[in-house]
Amino acid sequence: MGAGRWVALLAAAGLGVSAYLTWTALTPGEPWCAGRAGCQAVAASPYAWLGPVPVALLGMGAYAVLFAGGLWLARPGAPPLLLPGLFAVGVAGTVYSAYLTWIEFYVIEAVCGxxxxxxxxxxxxxVMLGLEVARRDSGPAAAGQRGR
Amino acid sequence: MARKRARKSRPSGRVERRPGGARGTLVLAAVIGVTAALALMVAGPRLRTQPAPPPVSEDVPVAGTVKGSPDAPVTVVEFSDFQCRYCAEAALGLMKQVEANYITTGRVKLVFRHFPFMGQDSVNAALASECAAEQDRFWPYHELLFTSFRERGRAAYDVARLKEYATRLGLDRKSFDACLADQKYLPKLAEDFQAGLDLGVQGTPAFFVNGQKIDGLVPFEVMAEAIDKALAEVP
Structure with missing residues (x-):
């Protein structure tokens, strides 16, 4: 399976998680949490929102872009800027997720699975997108074979 | 393609990269991504490194949820909910200015009353603050609650944390825990809440300066004007 399909698959999983968290943020319920109730604490914290927008909704948007982009990437004839663009979205999501995970551990002191x-x-x-950027740019021969 | 391969194997040993080659593309995309993430962090709630709540000034008499001289000519009554962000800003900003300018000089006394309308966490925090008041530590506890709330939101008020704050302030945990478990001050909360409703309180914070109502978080100048007016009216 090519990188594009892997990206789409992972993004689909992320889309499911973020859609669930968005739903719980916008409705009266709280996220179901196995074990200790860290999810409720995290969901109720100010870091779960960016102004009026649940952070999970932003995640949903990012995953939707990665999902669609991954599928496009798997097809021949994808524009050359698609891959670096998706990688930029991935880096933004990874850095922001790392920050939020740090917040969970050291500020809120509750962890949501x-x-x-x-x-x-x-x-x-x-990581998958970064490797694909490197692979595609490593040689013209490889460039002609990818995404198929 | 063949020409490119030929260029790569030049005797100089230097590998020519195509414009926008792997490293350049990766770096540019990473910079854009990191910038976007930083923008999100800045847009979100700011991490505050709050100093520990200042100790209550020894010059200011304190009795339970009342701060200031009992003989002060002006009384400011504040109705507040511990889950209300504007109440936190009022407690840690506006009322600090009122304290510095009026309470320490004996001209104003502040009466804190509970208006816990935002749910069970508000009630728990209010009950805990009354249990702290029982040990003459209402005001430091109240500041610790609001400081923690500003940092953690509702998560600041789970029961384990409410007890941990008591430990941090050196309260007798045995009696504090018993007080909290018994919900000893629930009737007082209900009484405060009803008093607020009777006075027309519809949201928090709400202030009454010698009976004159001020709704919401107002700039210090507005509060000072109301207090000065009340002081001027005192015979």
């Missing part, structure tokens, strides 16, 4: 899962998914996606 959903958020950690999302952080791992976005990190994996970004």
């Amino acid at each position: 959903w958020c950690v899962a999302s952080a791992l998914i976005i990190t994996g996606t970004t």
Whole structure:
């Protein structure tokens, strides 16, 4: 399976997680959490929102872009700027997720499994995209074979 | 393609990179990504490194949820909810200025009353603050609550944390825990809440300066004007 499809697959998983967290943020319920109730604490913290927008909704947007971009990448004839563009989205998501994970551990002192899962998914996606950027640029021969 | 390969194997040993080659593309995309992430961090709640709540000035008499001289000519009554962000700003900003300018000089006394309308966490925090008041530590506890709330949001008020704050302030944990578990001050909370409703309080914070109502978080100048007016009216 090519990198584009892997990216789409990981992004689909991230999309599921972020869609669930967005739903719980916008409705009266709280996220289901295995074990200790860290998710409720994290969801109720000010860091779960950027102004009026739930952070999970931003994540959903990013994953939707990565999902669509991954599928496009898997097809021949994808524009050359698509891959670096997706990589930039991945880096933004990874850095922001790392910051939020740090907030969970050291500021809120509660850990939400959903958020950690999302952080791992976005990190994996970004690593995959970074490797693909490097592979595609490593030689013209490789460039002609990818994404198929 | 063949020409490119030929260029790569030049005797100089230097590998020519195509414009926008791997490293350049990666770096540029990474810079854009990191910049976007930083923008999100700046847009989010700022991490505050709050200093520990200042100790209550020894010059200011304190009795339970009242701060200031009992003989002060002006009384400011504040209705507040510990989960209300504007109440936190009022407690840690506006009322500090009022304290410095009026309470320490004996001209104003501040009466804190509970208006816990934002849910169970508000009630728990209010109950805990009353348990702290029982040990003459209402004001430092109240500041610690608001400081923590500003940092952590609602997560600041889970029961374990409410107890941890008590430990941090050196309260007798056995009696504090018992007080909290018994919800000993629930009737007082209900009484404060009803008093607020009777006075027309519809949101927090709400202030009454010798009976004159001030709604919401106002600039210090507005509060000072109301206090000065009340002071001028005192015979």
